[in-house]
Amino acid sequence: MKASRILVLIIALSAGGLAAWLNLSSGSREQPPTIVVQEQSIPxxxxxxxxxxxxxxxxxxxxxxxxxxxxxxxxxxxxxxxxxxxxxxxxxxxxxxxxxxxxxxxxxxxxxxxxxxxxLAAILPRGKRAVAVSVDAVTTAGGFILPGDKVDILLSMRAQKRDEGYVSDTILENIKVLAIDTTTASENTEKAMSPDQTATLELLPHEAEVVARATQMGTLSLSLRSAADSKDGLKQPPRVKGGVKFVKFGIASQSVNGN
The missing domain is CATH 3.90.1210.10 (Antifreeze-like/N-acetylneuraminic acid synthase C-terminal domain)
Known part of the structure; x- marks a missing residue:
């Protein structure tokens, strides 16, 4: 009797082990589900x-x-x-x-x-002229003027009466600097003026004549304008013969003949 019970127990354990083994074997053969990602075509x-x-x-x-x-x-x-x-x-x-x-x-x-x-000829606006003037760091806001900046042009010259020394005044205002030497505003805006360089200015024809005459009369200096004050559309000075017309805010105030 006791031997038969032991035999039944052995058979039961064997059956259970076989069932567990079959379950594990079938589970290991199952493959994980395949996720298909459909690529979207971007136009x-x-x-x-x-x-x-x-x-x-x-x-x-x-x-x-x-x-x-x-x-x-x-x-x-x-x-x-x-x-x-x-x-x-x-x-x-x-x-x-x-x-x-x-x-x-x-x-x-x-x-x-x-x-x-x-x-430079290609980027120059219609009706404008490019005029180069020799300047140095002393006469150009300490060398901080860059291509693309707006400046006023000052003329310093000996007074008509020699005992009065020298006089300075603004001859043109709100003038655009096209280039410093061969550097334009589009090319490199980090290159400032250094001694003995040339500033190329964008001028109207009559302004070019004013600057040409002024260079023979005295020393030209460039005064840097504030970005907030550098506006287009200011009135331009009239063409002047026989002298340099000083202009402030589009109003002619003084004429010097350079005698």
Missing amino acids: SLEILVAGQDLKVGTSLTDGDLNWVNWPEDSVSDGAILRNSNPKADQEFLGQIVKSAMFSGEPIRAERLINTDKGF
Whole structure:
């Protein structure tokens, strides 16, 4: 009797062990569910970008422009599309870079100049003249005048009566500095004046005559204007013959003949 009970117990334990083994074996063979991620296709357009960093004043050559895919939703107005102008990468070769662009940056036609003229002549507004004057750090706000700044032009000269010494007055106001030596505002705005350099000024024709005569009469100095005070649209002085017309806020106040 006791032996039969032991036998039944052994059979039961064996059956239980076999069932557990079969359960574990079937579970190990089950594979984890496969997660399928469906890639979403983002609509894109081919646009023209800079193939490398482009400096101001350089002419575009082979390798400077590339076509790349760009997300359609991110294409800004003014970008050059391949489907509308497929030969743009060749048509723009030889044009001059008007403002610096970095590698991969979308090309915009308004940032290029299509001309066979020099860079400064190309960016000079219609009706304006570029006049270079020799200046030094002493006569240019301590050398802190930069291309793109607005200045007043001062003339210092000996008074008509020698016993009165020298006099100074403003002959032109709110004049834009186009360049310091060969550095323009677009190219490098961190280069300030250093001794014995040349400032190129943007002038109207009659202002150019005033400056030319003033350089023969005395010493020119540039007075830096505040950014808040450098506004366009100030009245310009009338053309003056036989002398230099001093102008303040567009009002002629004094004339010196330089005798």
